[in-house]
Amino acid sequence: MALILNIQMYFCIFFIIFHAEGKYNTKKNVIIMKYFLRYPGWKNINDVEYIKYWNHEYKFEDVFDKPITSDNCDNFIRYATIFLGCSYANDLTIMFFSLINFQKHCTMLLNSGNSLDSAYNCTVELLAKTIDIVPLAKLMKSALDSIENYHNFPWTNQKQFRYILCEVLTYLQKTGPLIELVPLIINSDAIDAALLIIKRFLLVRREELERDKIHCQLKSTDLISMWHLWNNEFDTLKTQGKYQEFFMFLNDKISSLVQTTYQKKYVDLGFIFDSNTNRTFLPIPTVNLAQNHKNQSINLVKQTNDVDVMEVIKQQDFSQNPSINLVKQNNEVDVVEEMLQEYMAQYSSIDLIQNNNEVNYLDEMLQEYIAKYSSINSNSITMT
Template identity: 30%
Template sequence: MLLLKLIHLCILLFFVIYTKGDWCNKEKVDKLRKLLQCSGWKNLNDINFIQYYGKKYYPHNLLETQTNGNNCEQKTRGLTVFLGCTYIKVLKNLFTSVISNILQNCQENDNLNGIIWTEELINIISILIVPMATLMKGAIEALDNIHNYPLTILNKFFMISPLLEKIENILDELKEQNISRDDLTTYYSILQMVRLCSKNIIIVLQVQIKSYCEFVPCDTNDLWDEWSQEYEAFIDQDEKLLFIKFLTKKIKNYIKTVIKENYFQLGFKFDPITEETFIPTPTEPIDPELEFKETFEYL
């Protein structure tokens, strides 16, 4: 009888210890509910489904199922992968299409144009892409932290967090490069560095897509073709603007839209002092438009 009671006690302790993490407390449930009330989540239409550990998750199920303590953990994990795939699509659009073609043009142009293209590329990465990567990484980690066992803490290689960190680190590598128009080899060195980083980023993105993401089929041209055609129409109107300057404006507008729709309208907030992303408490007001204006001025 005593042995039987001990067995029952052990089973009970096992159940408490190993299932406690399957439940979110009220604070976390309320925080996730408040986050999902933000309008931006319903506008994320690029993902057909995501997969994690062999299981498929469909966006409408993740977003429309009522959040409670029992499903909060699973929803948090699924939404984190869903958000990661959304960001993967953005990075794929930029690196496999635009950045790759800019690098090609940097190499193929004559010295003066090659210099101008390279300088613009450095500005695009430093001023636009790196800050965007910082916001993306922060959003993924902030959402993942709702889970009782955040994978971005337990496993630093979770999804695209390491990739986003690598993109952030490109800025440090660029700062170490001293370019001079009197020494063209400095331009060649920086192009080689950016080309290698871009190539590695594209490889990682392809692996991530295969592992996690199934995108909605899309018949539209990639960004480079779309913007090239737009530029041809632009110069036909006798508007004089270098193609790379035109591209810089298009990339800036594209990234501003991404930050607005895929970050602030999803309910994330950015602290420009600590450069950290956080999710407001359920009682905090969320004004995506105001947050976007203030933060993008900082960026």
Template identity: 30%
Template structure:
């Protein structure tokens, strides 16, 4: 009888310990989530009206202002991960509007106008832009989504990889270097340039199709009247005139660089994310060791993913 009481007491004590540990872990996650949402960048995200998840609609402002409760924590994490995915999909859609037009104009220079010199220069500039800016950007955005997803008890990336919206496509864009590293561009062989353009064009068309499918299921975007290509093209024509020449592509390249740097600042660092150059991973602030909230005032661009290099002859 005495042994039975000891056994019962031990079981109860063990259960209490398990329950306490589980609750402490959940409390830690709630505190970390609330800390992350203190970063001012969350209030400044404005590309998405709402997101849809399990037939429910969710608004970012409500998620920021509503205290995180125990039974809603995982749902809030999943919903915010989707919101990040929609935001980052919009970034890539904006960039693709420029990339697709650069490819179209480069092809026209080579095929129709027989302007091989400028056609090659435009292609070189595009590949350099992808290498130095778009690949590192995709690395950061995917890292942010995955780091946030890991707050969930059952991370999406682990159990539903093929249904994990946007992040797998960002990973493929990040790995475009697998295609680009194989390109050896030669000024003595114009087919190396046309082939590069076809490869890049096909690659991004497929990836944008995948992104758009994800967005249909989850995202309702704020309507826009124009895209980056039209906006920058109009600005250039207003300042310089109508010629599609090297000056235009230098102007366009600078615009894309500035846009990408703004995205990294406002949609990555200002949301509390930090890139670890040693591990190559994105990390989140914690209540025990938070990232300083003034980080947004001193964005460390020196700690970004390394670019890739493309061979030329």
């Protein structure tokens, strides 16, 4: 009986803590949140129909048109986190769709047998573009964390609970399987293997994203129509004599998506980036309450036209991973065998993702990879 009472007591404490939002945040935080939520960038959060939180549905205008006070500040912090996270989810959905179709195009080029160089160049661009999303993922997670840090019970401190986009943004930054593909060999089997690994990476990230969208009701985005528009635009450019490979066209489109998301939903929201710690901070209003912040020695990088935070992050990643130099492999014919051994050693247990629905798929991908490469040796690799 005592054990049951203790369990009930702990459950009550747990329930009270998680329903304690809006219980008297500080006046300083109220002013900061008012200032932050007045930034014009919030007008760009127009791709979210409503959010779902504690079995209630909240529309943007129903939430942000209300005054913020000490007793409801925590609620506004949570709403802001979820609305922005859902908007990020919509952008990631478009990016994953584009990259997956990019991968299909590279696979088509490889299977057509017309030009190994085109398939190679397509795969290299796809690999680089997939890795290029990492800086944006870091900024997205850091931005959401910076909002939550003003909550009395921030989600960032509750490690046993996954909050919005936490899973997909965390695993997007774990690009080890992709980094190991660099530099890529100009060989049909190696290119095929790289495309399979990129496909696996993207599909698993997309599944994580779907699980992370439980709080979101997004406005309808017709991805198929968008893809048709891109194809029509590409055809129009060809008729105008502006010809380029389709994968370069896709590369430009995805770069534009990434840059637009960064500008509208990071820069225009006033987020401040610390290049020393890779942390994001909310903008602080220049009023008396912020007097204590004047003498801070933190190297805060304001987003201006001459500072590209994503480029800063990318260069930091390059310094940590100097092998991310997408150049052709010279004469190292053992790379495919080494890649196979590393892949098998690292992923045979498939313990990175513990969702049952994904295990069978990952196992099939692994078996397909092993079957394709178990017979490859250095003598069978032909260099171009």
